[in-house]
Amino acid sequence: MDDIKLAMLGSKEAAKRLTDAGVLVPCPWCRGTPKVHSFQRQKELFAPTYIECGCGTRTRIFGSVKRAVGYWNTRAPILSAEEMEMLNGKENP
16 A cells, blocks of 8 residues: 555554655545645745645645645544554454
């Protein structure tokens, strides 16, 4: 299973790898492709940033792109740890 699917299922480790790579997972509602909206000016440390999908789903405003992407990529777990292990084939049903 790839990191995008794992992050969508609630894997914090997969979400961190994607965030570090600058990859956004699909929208949790419509599965669309979100976009980063950042208002950074030259030499500013604070860059008001939010993530938004075409369906209208968006994050609050963060102080950096990485924080906004990290928030967007973090999902509440849909499955329990045991169900995740079964899905990954670590246990036989």
